[in-house]
Amino acid sequence: MEYVIEMLGIRKEFGNFVANNNITLQLKKGEIHALLGENGAGKSTLMNVLFGLYQPEGGEIRVRGKAVKITNPNVANDLGIGMVHQHFMLVENFTVTENIILGSEPTKMGIVNIKDAAKKVQALSEKYGLDVDPYAKIEDITVGMQQRVEILKTLYRGAEILIFDEPTASLTPQEITELIQIMRRLIAEGKSIILITHKLKEIMEVSDRVTIIRKGEGIGTVITAETNPNQLAEMMVGRQVEFKTEKTEANPTDEVIAIDNLVVTDYRNIDKVKGLNLKVRKGEIVGIAGIDGNGQSELIEAITGLRKIKSGSVKLNGKDITNMKPRKITEEGVGHIPQDRHKHGLVLDFPIGHNIALQTYYQSPIAKGFVMDYKKVSEKARQIIEEYDVRTGNGEMTPARALSGGNQQKAIIGREVDRNPDLLIAALPTRGLDVGAIEFIHSRLIEQRDKGKAVLLISFELDEVMNVSDRIAVIYDGQIVDELNPTETTEQELGLLMAGQKSENKKNGAKEGND
Structure with a gap:
């Protein structure tokens, strides 16, 4: 040949x-x-x-x-x-x-x-x-x-x-x-x-x-x-990989985030999120399943303060955070793994250690008044690099651009989780990653759930949503059209809902999960 x-x-x-x-x-x-x-x-x-x-x-x-x-x-x-x-x-x-x-x-x-x-x-x-x-x-x-x-x-x-x-x-x-x-x-x-x-x-x-x-x-x-x-x-x-994520049954408790009748527009001022309702509780992972372009990006940006909310409300632990500034929302207890790590997660020409400090550079112990303590920056970066197995060529001084996608993502997750947020938003957290990195990231999301945190997962990978989530919310045309238990549904049913068709339980008059 x-x-x-x-x-x-x-x-x-x-x-x-x-x-x-x-x-x-x-x-x-x-x-x-x-x-x-x-x-x-x-x-x-x-x-x-x-x-x-x-x-x-x-x-x-x-x-x-x-x-x-x-x-x-x-x-x-x-x-x-x-x-x-x-x-x-x-x-x-x-x-x-x-x-x-x-x-x-x-x-x-x-x-x-x-x-x-x-x-x-x-x-x-x-x-x-x-x-x-x-x-x-x-x-x-x-x-x-x-x-x-x-x-x-x-x-x-x-x-x-x-x-x-x-x-x-x-x-x-x-x-x-x-x-x-x-x-x-x-x-x-x-x-x-x-x-x-x-x-x-x-x-x-x-x-x-x-x-x-x-x-x-x-x-x-x-x-x-x-x-x-x-x-x-x-x-x-170089080792056996578990394709099925091991996790115990969730035991959700108090409500962490409550989104009520949310309306958000895109850059053309057209409604992309249209009266959306959703709740996520402590100790659970809620996965949002949907075809790209149905309001996922606008929803995430609205929750995190990156996009203005037209109407409706977002409450975190009972406190209204609607249209708060992004830094204030972060300080209130929201962690955000963005869907595009290059555009919104990292400053690619900065060392990875400085990127790890992006959310806390102005806070103690990294900041002393108006001056950053670079020794503390390096200590924190080395801790996260080791804990999250971030593979770098030159330690914390390696430019973020030089890291592989999986290692960039591990650094972002380490940065966000280290702040101990009440709500962790994970938007396409495994996009472009290999099975080893996916296994690692899924285990970290489940670890946050088991610590009593609320996790909101947004993914276009149906097997990821079904494997990691405790509850699935299907988004179509800017609304949550159904909520499902991943153990009681199929990819085919999810696919129909994502395309705007009614599932069998809806046809039979079942009550919506977010009513």
């Missing part, structure tokens, strides 16, 4: 840190080859070497049997290699076509010919079943559609080998299904795909072979049809 890509004995160093050590990956023509590893294992580094963003210290790359040196992404493009990055590289106020042709604009007499480019984009979109409007602006389309634009960018440049870096990290379940169909269509048209992921379910569903790396070392390559999720997880993390 012909290999279209061979990465043989690749070694990549960053100073004294070895990110890839003697790793070999071979991609066959017409296959989907998964690259599996924990966050920080070196997956993206290896693919950045292949795409020319990094230069290796050792090893050899062969493309269609010929040894090559890929010194930059333009060389990769010329070799027919394209990369769909996890964090999209799009200009939001440009159209789809303008983004796709950026850097390789077709011209007539020195003038960019947008019309011809749009026709080519439309033809590619139809050929591969991408269904993208060439004239739509990026800021007006969904995350799933933006990803399709990134795919079209590679196809427009003639890519035969596509690298997908954590492609489902920001997608809804429906968009994931559509992406898998698109990948299969690409393979049917003669393309070859490397899929960087840690989602075992997707690997089993879509890949032909899997190469596993752990802590920068190649562990092996297996045929997907001859393996199973348990074996892959053990190869990935």
Whole structure:
């Protein structure tokens, strides 16, 4: 079988840190080859070497049997290699076509010919079943559609080998299904795909072979049809992983947060939360299940003071915190793990130790009057780094940007939990994380519940909501449409409710859980 890509004995160093050590990956023509590893294992580094963003210290790359040196992404493009990055590289106020042709604009007499480019984009979109409007602006389309634009960018440049870096990290379940169909269509048209992921379910569903790396070392390559999720997880993390979160039955007591008839608008002043009612008590995890865009972001921002509440109320331990300032709400006892750790959770160019101090930098013992005690900052950071197993290259002085997604998330959770909040809001806490990090974070959420705290979990992963929650509140069109016991429902029933259809117990006249 012909290999279209061979990465043989690749070694990549960053100073004294070895990110890839003697790793070999071979991609066959017409296959989907998964690259599996924990966050920080070196997956993206290896693919950045292949795409020319990094230069290796050792090893050899062969493309269609010929040894090559890929010194930059333009060389990769010329070799027919394209990369769909996890964090999209799009200009939001440009159209789809303008983004796709950026850097390789077709011209007539020195003038960019947008019309011809749009026709080519439309033809590619139809050929591969991408269904993208060439004239739509990026800021007006969904995350799933933006990803399709990134795919079209590679196809427009003639890519035969596509690298997908954590492609489902920001997608809804429906968009994931559509992406898998698109990948299969690409393979049917003669393309070859490397899929960087840690989602075992997707690997089993879509890949032909899997190469596993752990802590920068190649562990092996297996045929997907001859393996199973348990074996892959053990190869990935070096130990057996529990897929089912162990927890005792909840014993909720007093009400911590009461949301009454809440109405919140989006940036266009359109109602996104529409008379929502919800209560969370001490000692329970309430999971909000819903398709992205049904008011989840606006609800979280309203509770935490980041978005103005139009009407209704939010009470914490009986005290009205409606439209309080974010810092005051934090001081009242709300912890917040934000849904986008890069935009709202961390200052990426700050050391991770300083990020850990972001919520308490003005309080004793870190602050002495108007001056920060950096010794105390370091002590607190080292404590959380150790307690939460945050893996850094240079301790608390490591820039947050240099940490893997899982380690960034552990640092945020450590920072929020360390303040001992009465209510912990966890918004997409495991987005983009591997099974080991997911297991760790779920156990920490349950630990907070068992300490008598209230936990509000917002997730687009149905198995996560069902596995971790004690009670599930389904959100649709800005309202809680039903509340369910996770042990007495199914993913199918939740899916119907999330799509706005009535469940059987509603049809039979059952009382709503939040009435």
